Amino acid sequence: MQDAVTERTRGDGAPPGRGRLAALSQAAGVLPEPFARALWEISQDELGTAEELRLRLGFPMTVNLGNTERETASPPVTAQDLRTVLENASQASAHTVLDQVKNGYVTLRGGHRIGLCGTVARHGEEITTLRYLTSLALRVACPAEGQAGELLGQLRTEDGILSTLILAPPGAGKTTLLRELVRRLSDGVGGPPLRVGVADERGEVAALWQGVPQFDVGRHTDVLDGCRKAQGLTILLRGMNPQVLAADEITHPVDVKAMEEAAGCGVALLATAHGGSVADLRRRPVYRSLMDVGVFRRAVVLERRGTTRCARVEVLE
Numbered sequence: 001m002q003d004a005v006t007e008r009t010r011g012d013g014a015p016p017g018r019g020r021l022a023a024l025s026q027a028a029g030v031l032p033e034p035f036a037r038a039l040w041e042i043s044q045d046e047l048g049t050a051e052e053l054r055l056r057l058g059f060p061m062t063v064n065l066g067n068t069e070r071e072t073a074s075p076p077v078t079a080q081d082l083r084t085v086l087e088n089a090s091q092a093s094a095h096t097v098l099d100q101v102k103n104g105y106v107t108l109r110g111g112h113r114i115g116l117c118g119t120v121a122r123h124g125e126e127i128t129t130l131r132y133l134t135s136l137a138l139r140v141a142c143p144a145e146g147q148a149g150e151l152l153g154q155l156r157t158e159d160g161i162l163s164t165l166i167l168a169p170p171g172a173g174k175t176t177l178l179r180e181l182v183r184r185l186s187d188g189v190g191g192p193p194l195r196v197g198v199a200d201e202r203g204e205v206a207a208l209w210q211g212v213p214q215f216d217v218g219r220h221t222d223v224l225d226g227c228r229k230a231q232g233l234t235i236l237l238r239g240m241n242p243q244v245l246a247a248d249e250i251t252h253p254v255d256v257k258a259m260e261e262a263a264g265c266g267v268a269l270l271a272t273a274h275g276g277s278v279a280d281l282r283r284r285p286v287y288r289s290l291m292d293v294g295v296f297r298r299a300v301v302l303e304r305r306g307t308t309r310c311a312r313v314e315v316l317e
Contacts (some may be wrong), residue, residue, distance in 0.1 A: 019142055020047075020048050020049070020050065020140070020142045021044060021047060021048060023110065023112070023140050023141060023142040024039075024047055024050050024140050026109075026110045026112065027053070027108065027110065027112040027138055027139075027140045027141070028053065028138075029088070030085050030088035030089045030108065030114070030138070031053070031061075031085060031088075031138075032081050032084050032085070034074055034075055035055070035061050035072075035074045035075075035077075035081070037074075038060075038061060038072040038073045038074035039053070039061070039063065039072060039074075041072070041073060042063065042070070042072065046063075046065060046070070047063070049065045049066050050063050050064065050065055050140055051064045051065070051066055051139065051140055051171075052064035052137055052138060052139050052140065053137075053138040053140070054069065054135070054136070054137055054138075055077045055081065055082060055085065055135060055136045055138070056077060056134070056135040057077055057078070057079060057082065057133075057134045057135060058076050058077065059071075059076055059077060060072055060073065060074045060075065060076060060077070061074040061077060079132070079133065082133040082134075082135075082136055083133065085114065085136055085138075086101075086106065086114070086116075086133065086136075089106045089108055089114055090106065101116065101130055103202070104116050104117070104130065105202065107202075107203040107204075107207055107209075108209075109209045109214065110141060110207075110209075110214050111141035111204075111207030111209075111214035111215050112138065112139060112140060112141045113138075113139045113141065113203075113204065113207075114136055114137070114138050114139075115136065115137035115138075115139065116130050116133060116135075116136060117130075117133070117134050117135045117136075118130040118131060118132050118133040118134045118135075119131045119132040119134075141207065141214070141215070148177060148180040148181050148184055151177075151181075151300060151311060151313065152181060152184055152185075152189070152190055153190065154298070154313045155181075155298055155300075155313070156190060156191055160191075160194055160243060160244070160268055161185055161194065161244055161268045161270070162268065162297040162298050163263060163268050163269040163270070163295060163296045163297050163298070164181075164269070164270055164271075164296060164297070164298045164299070164300060165250075165271055165272070165273060165281075165290070165296040165298075165299050165300070166178055166270075166271070166272040166273070166299075166300045166302065167272075167273055167274075167275040167276070167277065167278070167280075167281065167299055167300065167301045167302065168272070168274070168275070168276075168301070168302035168303070168304075169274060169275075169276060169304075170274065171304065172302045172303065172304040172309060173302055173304070173309050174248070174249075174272035174273075174302060175204050175205060175248050175249075175272060177300065177302065177311070178205060178246060178248060178270060178271075178272050179205050179206075179215055179217060181246075181270055182196050182198060182205065182217050182218060182221060182244075182246050182270065183216055183217050183218040183221075184218070185218065185244055186217065186218020186219060186220040186221040187218045187219055187220070188220075193218075193219070193220045194220065194243040194244050195220050195221075195222070195240070195241065195242050195243045195244070196217075196218060196220060196221045196222070196242060196243070196244045196245075196246060197221075197222050197223075197224070197233075197236035197237070197240050197242035197244070197245050197246070198217060198221060198222070198223045198224065198236075198245075198246045198247070199224055199227065199229045199232030199233045199236060199245070199246070199247040200223050200224065200225045200226075200232075200248070201226065201227060201228055201229045201232060201247070201248070202248065202249075203225055203226065204248055205217065205223070205246065205248050206221075206223040206225065208223060208225040222236065222240045222242070224236055228254075229247045229250070229252075229255045229258065230252070230254040230255050230257065230258040231258075232247070233245055233247060233255075233258040233259070233262055234258060234261075237261075237262055237265060237267065242267055243267065243268065244267065244268045244269070244270060245262050245267050245268070245269055245270070246269075246270040246271065247259075247269075247270075247271050247272075248271070248272050249272055249273065249274070250271050250272070250273050250287075250290075251273075251274075251286070252286070253286055256286060256287070256289055256290055259271065259290065259295055260289070260290070260293055260295055263293075263295045269295065269296065271296075273287060275287075276301070276303075277301060278291070278299050278301070278314055278316065291316070294316070294317075296316055297315070297316055298313055298314065298315060298316060299313070299314040299316055300312070300313055300314075301313075301314060
């Protein structure tokens with residue numbers, strides 16, 4: 001069954017302007033000077049929609065403006081430029097971010113994130129680090145309060161929140177919507193405040209920086225950062241007595257198993273997954289059991305059309 005109510009927001013859920021420009025300025029602080037200078041040669045109106053900065057070896061830096069990728073007037077990116085960005089991101093202490101680097105990303109203060117590509121170094125089956133960087137994607141994080149809009153009213157009950165799975169392709173705003181739902185539930189928007197536990201494996205939901213969340217995730221939220229989702233969900237369930245558990249990007253069978261066990265303990269769940277529809281998930285073995293067991297009661301399907309994101313709520317039988 002599908003609910004016909006659709007919510008439309010601008011690309012990041014907030015108008016362009018000082019907020020995004022300030023976030024962009026903070027993120028761009030890790031760039032070498034010639035690249036930062038080239039960035040600010042672009043008009044502020046355009047930069048108000050900037051989502052990512054891309055540095056690829058041998059080419060000028062580009063800016064992802066949502067529905068287009070614009071080339072800047074920067075010099076071609078060199079291997080030293082890529083190393084400089086990573087050194088700046090780690091504050092000249094690369095060993096402090098080694099665990100993140102081997103997973104292909106580094107989280108910055110402010111919640112910004114650098115995705116890394118290059119040559120993988122292995123020890124047996126385990127990735128130990130990335131060598132010979134070839135490209136970086138600097139994702140600009142900008143809080144987007146209000147994006148949940150009317151969706152929460154369709155997900156709440158008198159007793160709390162229905163377990164909900166957010167579906168979308170990459171870049172459509174799954175994590176942003178998850179974060180906003182967590183904040184609203186934790187702060188008691190539209191109902192009593194709920195205790196929310198977040199298993200933030202990749203540091204994208206709360207983006208802890210030295211223990212301090214860089215995003216507002218609510219006053220009654222407990223965050224476990226850097227721990228695998230399945231372990232994190234179990235630790236939070238046993239130790240923090242949550243009413244709601246949240247996790248970003250369920251991708252592995254052990255994550256699904258942890259979700260099933262938590263649901264059996266009477267905890268509501270919020271999670272995201274890559275997919276274009278509920279039917280798409282049912283065709284994939286890792287998610288089929290979640291659908292069959294009935295862990296989730298609602299699905300929010302996100303679609304991106306240019307700089308507009310559309311959301312629809314589906315009732316799961």
